[in-house]
Amino acid sequence: MLTAQKETLDIALIAMQELFAEHWEELALDKDKVPLQPNYGHYFQREKAGEFLLVTLRKNGKLVGYFAGFVAPGLHYQSCLTLTMDIFWIKPADRNKAAGALKLFREVEREARRRGVQRIFLGSKLHKDAGRLFTALHYTPVETYYSKWIGD
Amino acid sequence: MLPLALALQQHPELWDQNNVRKTFDNSPHRAVSDIWLRFNQRIGKNVGNELQMVNYPAWNSLTAARPIIFDLLRRIEANQLGRVMITRLGPGKRILAHSDVLGKYAHFYNRYHVVVRGLPGNIFRAGGDEVFMPTGSVWWFNAHEEHEVINNSEDDRIHLIIDARTN
Numbered sequence: 001m002l003t004a005q006k007e008t009l010d011i012a013l014i015a016m017q018e019l020f021a022e023h024w025e026e027l028a029l030d031k032d033k034v035p036l037q038p039n040y041g042h043y044f045q046r047e048k049a050g051e052f053l054l055v056t057l058r059k060n061g062k063l064v065g066y067f068a069g070f071v072a073p074g075l076h077y078q079s080c081l082t083l084t085m086d087i088f089w090i091k092p093a094d095r096n097k098a099a100g101a102l103k104l105f106r107e108v109e110r111e112a113r114r115r116g117v118q119r120i121f122l123g124s125k126l127h128k129d130a131g132r133l134f135t136a137l138h139y140t141p142v143e144t145y146y147s148k149w150i151g152d
Numbered sequence: 153m154l155p156l157a158l159a160l161q162q163h164p165e166l167w168d169q170n171n172v173r174k175t176f177d178n179s180p181h182r183a184v185s186d187i188w189l190r191f192n193q194r195i196g197k198n199v200g201n202e203l204q205m206v207n208y209p210a211w212n213s214l215t216a217a218r219p220i221i222f223d224l225l226r227r228i229e230a231n232q233l234g235r236v237m238i239t240r241l242g243p244g245k246r247i248l249a250h251s252d253v254l255g256k257y258a259h260f261y262n263r264y265h266v267v268v269r270g271l272p273g274n275i276f277r278a279g280g281d282e283v284f285m286p287t288g289s290v291w292w293f294n295a296h297e298e299h300e301v302i303n304n305s306e307d308d309r310i311h312l313i314i315d316a317r318t319n
Contacts, residue, residue, distance in 0.1 A: 001244055001302070001304045002304075003273060003275060003302060003304040005272075005273065005275050005282070005284055006282070006284070007272060007284060011272050011284070011286060012272065015272075056272070058272060058273040058304055058305075059304075060243065060244065060273075060304065060306065061243060061271060061272065061273040061304060061305040061306030061307070062273075062306065063272075110282075114281070
């Protein structure tokens, strides 16, 4: 059985950490220069402030995917409560026919609506484009981010 | 929860000694096993209208439940104790959607859930809301609203259900 459910970091984080290496390997940029080093303290602070939304995908109790995002009034548009995706990942073995992803995002939207969110922003790496999934969920492409390494 | 969880492990014979909640026609609880600590004295057509409950033998076998029960009653300032049951739903099983609205009993007591075992993936839906109830947590919910449970966790979902009146 596959279910999507909202959870909190104290419940899900240990299981999420077991998936981060594979997630990072698949999606991270500049892997040769930037190690994975999440600022967990910041996440817990945002969660305590009511600004964090975590939905997990579980198969028979085991974590197989997650969506994490931040809920806050838009910085430029204070009247618009906005959910901005931080990370989203599903184990490759559980991506079959997008059933898991659809469940995950439907639960994200259900919880977001319950919290009064009016607009959602999702992101997708170009080298592993999730655009088809987002389009299927009736999202519209609106902006493109660019990146350049200027470190040593 | 540990003393009660251990007591349940030590008394597996208590499960399903009273199984009428799972065996009546179209029961939403057909996948659930019960231990009754307090329930109606007689199980008949009038079971939904009786308000006075009696202790069952499990009340004396599972004394570890009593501090939890009486702590809850004290915190909510209850003045009457109704049914007390321990329910078990196995991994992958469901309690089907239903509302508890029939009879005087359903409107006399409030229902509280104390989670003896609740692991991630275990979902309780009630009245359009959906929550995960972790081990050790205590919940009131409006049982008149349609509710259901999906246990997509790795282990049994075990709840101590306490009905209490507070006004």
